[in-house]
Amino acid sequence: MFCDYFVVGCKTDKGFSVILVERQEGVETSLIKTSYSPTAGTAFIEFNDVKVPVENLLGKEHSGFIVIMANFNHERFMMASGIIRMTRTVVEECLKWCNQRIVFGKPLIEQPVMRQKLAKMISHVESNQAWLESIAYQMCHMSYAQQSQNLGGPIGLLKSHATRSAHEIADEATNIFGGRGITQSGMGRIVEMFHRTYKFDAILGGTEEILADLGVRQAIKKMPKAML
Incomplete structure (x- = not known):
């Protein structure tokens, strides 16, 4: 604009x-x-x-x-980095909320169901972070031509998985915060904003379905002929 x-x-x-x-x-x-x-x-x-x-x-x-395809890998890597960073922030907000919010005389964190939600969210964040760092290491040790040939599929799968994780984390975080999770002020503002905007990364740079398909097609393409 x-x-x-x-x-x-x-x-x-x-x-x-x-x-x-x-x-x-x-x-x-x-x-x-x-x-x-x-x-x-x-x-x-x-x-x-x-x-x-x-x-x-x-x-x-x-x-x-x-020309258009030349920057897709780096664009998608950048978007995966951003969404993974934001999911970590949301988990941090949930941890603070669960320790501060008192329900029936006890902090939310003492409720087993809340700990299960947090365990799920943390697992998503840490697995995506490890995958991101693995790809970053490969990018730093490959030429541009090698990146283009070998990393399009893995980066596409990472972005697809990271935004699916964001969907799960946004949903769980909103439920943890309850009414606060749909307010644009106070402690719930970050969770509300994330739940409203995470879908941008799931669409821009290639939707989840397109990138998942790209990853599988590239994997099949590079499979040894003897295995097919």
């Missing part, structure tokens, strides 16, 4: 190209309201008779798909 430049994938004579379009006359944006926040700037963009100089071509002409 607010940007001065637009990275645009468009059809060209012999395929698909990516160009950089500067905001100018004929470029119109209108805000799209989302469950996240207007500050995200999500917008409908319309181009009316807009001319773009040849030097604004990104990559090679008619090879735009390669």
